[in-house]
Amino acid sequence: MPSLPEPIQNLTIAFERLPGIGPKTASRLTFFLLRAPDEISSQLAEGLLALKSTTALCQNCFNITLINQNLCEICSNPKRDDSSICVVEEPLDVFALEKTGAYKGRYHVLHGVLSPIEGINPDHLKIKPLLERVKLGNVKEVILATNPSMEGDATALYLQGQLTRLGVRVTRLARGLPVGGDLEYADQNTLLRALTGRQEME
Ligand SMILES: [Zn+2]
Secondary structure (H helix, E strand, C coil): CCCCCHHHHHHHHHHHCCCCCCHHHHHHHHHHHHHCCHHHHHHHHHHHHHHHHCEEECCCCCCEEECCCCCCCCCCCCCCEEEEEEEECCHHHHHHHHHHCCCCEEEEECCCCCECCCCECHHHCCHHHHHHHHHCCCCCEEEECCCCCHHHHHHHHHHHHHHHCCCCEEEECCECECCCCCHHHCCHHHHHHHHHCCEECC
8 A cells, every 4th residue: 555655644743743633633734734825834834933943931930931031021020019929830821810810910830730640740840940939038929820630739739838838828729610621721700710719728
């Protein structure tokens, strides 16, 4: 049986590595691009290259920022409240919370959650820099806004242990977010309720 030409195979394999894309969708996308106007593939190719080469992580909170900026928009805004840090799993969660318009403090992005099964321990996440930020002394409250999943809860519990030692108030987003659901997919009102109804972790 003749096999597909290598460029087609290569792109299909690349698509398959993306989350939520199985072999069928991967080959459908590849053949779509083969037939589609050149403009569509070049826009995609340029976007992919620029994604990594023009973005960087904020050196303070690890949110996404542009490559020539040390600090993200939120960290460099003097009007934000330094006494509060909201800890989230991913940069998308920052944007979800920002959409509520209710939070005026700072953020810290962990870039994942603790997961012993996947071998992800505290050293793999941006936990140390968080503790360093709190140690500077301006922070009064840390809001743990990891997802309401098993890993999200375990991560919050771990952070609570580390943070209370530093004498800071530790709160957790209120229940009401769908369990196992992602913060980034929660609607604005649910997120707003979870934020305003946040509770002390004991
Ligand atoms: Zn930042």
